[in-house]
Amino acid sequence: MRLPQRQLAVLEAASATDERTMDELAAETGMKPETVIGSAFDLRDEGLLEVTETAVETFDLTDEGRAYVDDGLPETRLYRAGLALGADESPVSMGRVIGEADLDGPAADIALSNFARKGFGAIDAGELTVDDDADPDADPESAALAALAAGEDPEVDDAVIEQLDSRGLVAVGESVTRSVTLTDAGVDALMTGVEAAETVAQVTPELLASGEWRDVEFSEYNVEADAPPASGGRTHVLRQTADRVKDVLVGMGFKEMEGPHADSDFWINDCLFMPQDHPARTHWDRFALDVDPMDDIPEELLRRVERAHREGWGTDGDGYHSPWSEEFAREIALRGHTTSLSMRYLSGIAGGELEPPQRYFSVEKVYRNDTLDPTHLLEFFQIEGWVMAEDLSVRDLMGTFEEFYRQFGITDIRFKPHYNPYTEPSFELFGEHPETGEEIEIGNSGVFREEVTGPLGVDCDVMAWGLALERLAMLTTGAEDIRDLHGTLADIDFLRNAEVSY
Numbered sequence: 416m417r418l419p420q421r422q423l424a425v426l427e428a429a430s431a432t433d434e435r436t437m438d439e440l441a442a443e444t445g446m447k448p449e450t451v452i453g454s455a456f457d458l459r460d461e462g463l464l465e466v467t468e469t470a471v472e473t474f475d476l477t478d479e480g481r482a483y484v485d486d487g488l489p490e491t492r493l494y495r496a497g498l499a500l501g502a503d504e505s506p507v508s509m510g511r512v513i514g515e516a517d518l519d520g521p522a523a524d525i526a527l528s529n530f531a532r533k534g535f536g537a538i539d540a541g542e543l544t545v546d547d548d549a550d551p552d553a554d555p556e557s558a559a560l561a562a563l564a565a566g567e568d569p570e571v572d573d574a575v576i577e578q579l580d581s582r583g584l585v586a587v588g589e590s591v592t593r594s595v596t597l598t599d600a601g602v603d604a605l606m607t608g609v610e611a612a613e614t615v616a617q618v619t620p621e622l623l624a625s626g627e628w629r630d631v632e633f634s635e636y637n638v639e640a641d642a643p644p645a646s647g648g649r650t651h652v653l654r655q656t657a658d659r660v661k662d663v664l665v666g667m668g669f670k671e672m673e674g675p676h677a678d679s680d681f682w683i684n685d686c687l688f689m690p691q692d693h694p695a696r697t698h699w700d701r702f703a704l705d706v707d708p709m710d711d712i713p714e715e716l717l718r719r720v721e722r723a724h725r726e727g728w729g730t731d732g733d734g735y736h737s738p739w740s741e742e743f744a745r746e747i748a749l750r751g752h753t754t755s756l757s758m759r760y761l762s763g764i765a766g767g768e769l770e771p772p773q774r775y776f777s778v779e780k781v782y783r784n785d786t787l788d789p790t791h792l793l794e795f796f797q798i799e800g801w802v803m804a805e806d807l808s809v810r811d812l813m814g815t816f817e818e819f820y821r822q823f824g825i826t827d828i829r830f831k832p833h834y835n836p837y838t839e840p841s842f843e844l845f846g847e848h849p850e851t852g853e854e855i856e857i858g859n860s861g862v863f864r865e866e867v868t869g870p871l872g873v874d875c876d877v878m879a880w881g882l883a884l885e886r887l888a889m890l891t892t893g894a895e896d897i898r899d900l901h902g903t904l905a906d907i908d909f910l911r912n913a914e915v916s917y
């Protein structure tokens with residue numbers, strides 16, 4: 416019998432009496448695991464080997480689990496601190512014990528609940544007593560963590576592993592181990608003698624260049640053989656969504672705007688008739704930059720915007736009658752919305768003089784000093800857009816959104832009346848999350864007030880919006896936490912595997 420060299424190597428390394436795992440065979444033959452697996456399956460198909468698969472549970476320490484291996488579980492630290500303060504003799508205030516154990520916020524909560532669960536002592540009316548007879552050294556959870564850290568089998572009850580899993584200290588997974596044994600036919604073949612056939616597994620540049628490929632025998636390709644997953648590059652889910660948004664808007668007749676991420680407060684806020692004392696303009700919400708103020712704002716425009724703020728614009732306009740500082744208008748900050756770009760284009764400073772009808776959009780990053788949570792990031796992408804035409808109504812705005820979101824398979828958007836200093840009327844948009852069923856805000860919109868369009872020199876209607884790209888991506892991918900999508904906590908597995916559906 417003749418077999419390709421790599422199959423022969425696996426056959427010779429296999430035994431009729433002992434199961435050998437693929438890893439053992441790889442170590443023995445010096446071949447790559449995927450080559451061994453491929454060859455083993457080929458040999459199985461030829462009846463020479465039997466392949467058995469066993470699923471085993473795997474336990475991996477999480478970062479938090481690993482941290483406790485070094486520092487001790489929070490409840491154990493609480494116990495020791497209690498002992499050090501004499502809480503085995505008489506109750507000690509909980510705060511003191513927590514301080515002594517050097518546990519902060521969440522760690523203190525973790526310590527207290529597990530301390531009670533494990534019977535390390537009692538907590539009553541804000542005081543803690545320690546039970547002398549408890550023995551944290553014999554705690555099976557600590558022992559299992561230590562064993563895993565040392566690469567050993569934890570050798571504890573399933574319940575202990577389950578507990579560690581639910582505490583997020585151990586990640587439980589499954590892996591399949593494949594082993595082989597020689598069949599009778601395999602033993603026979605080895606006894607009668609097997610020769611190595613000169614087969615080639617892969618065509619190489621050398622084979623091609625020398626022309627040798629004409630004479631060699633290629634081994635068959637087994638597409639069913641298992642191989643380790645290889646994850647190549649992939650367009651990020653958000654980028655895919657952004658590209659799709661651009662395609663859709665271009666398809667709807669929109670042109671793209673561009674402009675600075677760091678801009679003057681004039682373009683970001685003053686043009687939008689945002690009073691200078693608006694909360695969004697304070698240092699809490701705004702990322703101010705310590706750079707030179709903007710000196711190239713058109714003088715006439717500056718004066719008109721100032722007038723709108725101080726005295727109002729249009730027949731009914733009365734302005735804010737509050738202080739307005741040119742110095743503040745020229746200061747630079749990271750834009751909190753891309754409506755700054757809309758202002759630049761509507762004023763004609765970017766993109767040239769415009770005659771209605773016009774449609775413009777951008778899909779660009781904005782920056783806000785928000786608190787991070789499942790639906791908020793400090794920087795995110797806004798889908799900005801506006802339509803300039805004679806006689807626009809709210810119905811036009813709603814129809815535009817219905818058409819836009821339908822391209823993403825979203826047909827149930829809801830509208831809620833809203834207030835913006837720069838639009839009247841205004842409304843927010845909501846969409847239903849496909850997994851949680853929750854209504855999430857996906858955008859804000861309205862028709863620009865005369866106080867905005869007038870000073871910019873626009874004398875027809877302009878309807879406009881800012882939609883959140885990440886929220887759209889949550890609806891199209893089913894992601895429940897925006898932080899899985901981008902930023903330092905992004906979930907790589909999710910990004911590798913997420914399907915973007917529309």
Ligand SMILES: N[C@@H](Cc1ccccc1)C(=O)O
Binds near residue numbers: 751754835860861881
């Ligand atoms: N700038 C608004 C969005 C918006 C733009 C234009 C008109 C109305 C609303 C926001 O960031 O929420």
